[in-house]
Amino acid sequence: xxxxxxxxxxxxxxxxxxxxxxxxxxxxxxxxxxxxxxxxxxxxxxxxxxxxxxxxxxxxxxxxxxxxxxxxxxxxxxxxxxxxxxxxxxxxxxxxxxxxxxxxxxxxxxxxxxxxxxxxxxxxxxxxxxxxxxxxxxxxxxxxxxxxxxxxxxxxxxxxxxxxxxxxxxxxxxxxxxxxxxxxxxxxxxxxxxxxxxxxxxxxxxxxxxxxxxxxxxxxxxxxxxxxxxxxxxxxxxxxxxxxxxxxxxxxxxxxxxxxxxxxxxxxxxxxxxxxxxxxxxxxxxxxxxxxxxxxxxxxxxxxxxxxxxxxxxxxxxxxxxxxxxxxxxxxxxxxxxxxxxxxxxxxxxxxxx
Amino acid sequence: xxxxxxxxxxxxxxxxxxxxxxxxxxxxxxxxxxxxxxxxxxxxxxxxxxxxxxxxxxxxxxxxxxxxxxxxxxxxxxxxxxxxxxxxxxxxxxxxxxxxxxxxxxxxxxxxxxxxxxxxxxxxxxxxxxxxxxxxxxxxxxxxxxxxxxxxxxxxxxxxxxxxxxxxxxxxxxxxxxxxxxxxxxxxxxxxxxxxxxxxxxxxxxxxxxxxxxxxxxxxxxxxxxxxxxxxxxxxxxxxxxxxxxxxxxxxxxxxxxxxxxxxxxxxxxxxxxxxxxxxxxxxxxxxxxxxxxxxxxxxxxxxxxxxxxxxxxxxxxxxxxxxxxxxxxxxxxxxxxxxxxxxxx
Numbered sequence: 001x002x003x004x005x006x007x008x009x010x011x012x013x014x015x016x017x018x019x020x021x022x023x024x025x026x027x028x029x030x031x032x033x034x035x036x037x038x039x040x041x042x043x044x045x046x047x048x049x050x051x052x053x054x055x056x057x058x059x060x061x062x063x064x065x066x067x068x069x070x071x072x073x074x075x076x077x078x079x080x081x082x083x084x085x086x087x088x089x090x091x092x093x094x095x096x097x098x099x100x101x102x103x104x105x106x107x108x109x110x111x112x113x114x115x116x117x118x119x120x121x122x123x124x125x126x127x128x129x130x131x132x133x134x135x136x137x138x139x140x141x142x143x144x145x146x147x148x149x150x151x152x153x154x155x156x157x158x159x160x161x162x163x164x165x166x167x168x169x170x171x172x173x174x175x176x177x178x179x180x181x182x183x184x185x186x187x188x189x190x191x192x193x194x195x196x197x198x199x200x201x202x203x204x205x206x207x208x209x210x211x212x213x214x215x216x217x218x219x220x221x222x223x224x225x226x227x228x229x230x231x232x233x234x235x236x237x238x239x240x241x242x243x244x245x246x247x248x249x250x251x252x253x254x255x256x257x258x259x260x261x262x263x264x265x266x267x268x269x270x271x272x273x274x275x276x277x278x279x280x281x282x283x284x285x286x287x288x289x290x291x292x293x294x295x296x297x298x299x300x301x302x303x304x305x306x307x308x309x310x311x312x313x314x315x316x317x318x319x320x321x322x323x324x325x326x327x328x329x330x331x332x333x334x335x336x337x338x339x340x341x342x343x344x345x346x347x348x349x350x351x352x353x354x
Numbered sequence: 355x356x357x358x359x360x361x362x363x364x365x366x367x368x369x370x371x372x373x374x375x376x377x378x379x380x381x382x383x384x385x386x387x388x389x390x391x392x393x394x395x396x397x398x399x400x401x402x403x404x405x406x407x408x409x410x411x412x413x414x415x416x417x418x419x420x421x422x423x424x425x426x427x428x429x430x431x432x433x434x435x436x437x438x439x440x441x442x443x444x445x446x447x448x449x450x451x452x453x454x455x456x457x458x459x460x461x462x463x464x465x466x467x468x469x470x471x472x473x474x475x476x477x478x479x480x481x482x483x484x485x486x487x488x489x490x491x492x493x494x495x496x497x498x499x500x501x502x503x504x505x506x507x508x509x510x511x512x513x514x515x516x517x518x519x520x521x522x523x524x525x526x527x528x529x530x531x532x533x534x535x536x537x538x539x540x541x542x543x544x545x546x547x548x549x550x551x552x553x554x555x556x557x558x559x560x561x562x563x564x565x566x567x568x569x570x571x572x573x574x575x576x577x578x579x580x581x582x583x584x585x586x587x588x589x590x591x592x593x594x595x596x597x598x599x600x601x602x603x604x605x606x607x608x609x610x611x612x613x614x615x616x617x618x619x620x621x622x623x624x625x626x627x628x629x630x631x632x633x634x635x636x637x638x639x640x641x642x643x644x645x646x647x648x649x650x651x652x653x654x655x656x657x658x659x660x661x662x663x664x665x666x667x668x669x670x671x672x673x674x675x676x677x678x679x680x681x682x683x684x685x686x687x688x689x690x691x692x693x694x695x696x697x698x699x700x
Contacts, residue, residue, distance in 0.1 A: 134665030134667065296502050
């Protein structure tokens, strides 16, 4: 696979996202004349900020061919740590540091299990999803903690002074710029893409794939903890189940942004556009008083379109070819790009001969 | 088992037999852990071994085990079905809704509707995954949202309560036969039939072939797309059936029914020794995994461990199971390699 068609396809995907975004904005302003104003801007940022922050490291992890499903549980755990320590009388600043350290430790656990022991990340992070949520439950029990200083909880009510943006949105934008530069213009960023496209080739080219993946999981833990802090302060309260189920939203945003689930492809601008589209769409639908459950349908359909479209052309070509030749070669559905380790294949070969 | 030794090339019988014994130890291992958990808990709290408590345990595990059977078929082919939780919710609600509007509806029709809904959703999943070659993780994640959204649309704030449902239907949820809950019997029958098919039918072996090596399976003439499609239809249909039984068991359904089941099922399947990247694992293991997770949950309750610990322990257990699997597969691989000599690629 050369880099040229991949690059071109990625470009086309982002163009498509811009078109979708414009369509949503036009639709929103047709529905309501005061849709395109600074209040909408503030609320989109406020609603999407934490999810968007978690989407950035997840994007990098997915590009390397792994996945992290524990993000929302880490958000909950970090919020629980922050809440409990604040209630215990710790200075809020110190409690925040403790929450971030918790995130780093949790990320290191994921990273160790995935990168060092070579366990499948989807299974590991389903495990830590449960584990982190469980730890949050142990820390907080059934309590809800609300004792946060008003000077901090104001981030859920007012924008950053001098702007119309929510605090979490500003942090996301700053982080997105850093991620964009790192992913697309530095050696480390290109290593991430290389590790996802061809793990073995990357290894032989001197990229420390395992260390890279470990680092990304730690980064994910820390940023999810940051999202947890922002989420807690925004709501001015935290209970152990804060943010339950958000992991699927984050995954949906990353995939809709054009990041390939098989790794090796994805851009920061795509993910940023995806965040904005989801945020504005949610705002439009909420203004139209459509139930959140029904909004799920739209999320799901968008996600489906985002994977069918890039594959659609190829599928049509294949079906046509088969019609022409009577019956073309029947091939298996695309196998995951993640390489099966020798021990796994030895196992499966054995199983297969039964 | 002698079956294992027969088909291998000359001189390899003992190797496969040994590796097979190790693999089978997986189901035995879960069984042992299950007995230990059960024994220790009973020693602490004698009520745990009560007929009532055991029946409750089996009924709860039956639903997840049933979903685990379908999930195993899909995961063995290197795919995954994340839509099962939403299907359970939709199926349960639609059946409940039908019963509340047509109280005279025969019970069997309720089951048919549930299985039908599940099969249709499974067919959509299977078609998009197999024919359009889209990664199933994304397809079924999207379906999870879509089906839950449709559910929300259908439910529209109205909750099904026990008085809406004919007593003959609810009876399925709590009746027992020779002391065993019907739910557990149904799940057991499904496990036995599917386990036999996966072991001895060509279609079952094809699923393993597809998951082990898709290219090789295609070259060997396996109709991969068709088999994967069927696996998804099956998983959906079982989820639909589980929805019907969810309604019978709980007799109360709102829009959140079945939420989060997808991860619970994947966890049970993985604990049961099904490799997440396909090609190996049995439905018996998956069902035992479901039973083990449920037993541990109940055991924590019975031991008066604060219920706040449940989730953390379940998570730690899952991680332990995955790590154990890895260790086991490394051992098997080492055994195969040393027995076979240098010609096997690393």
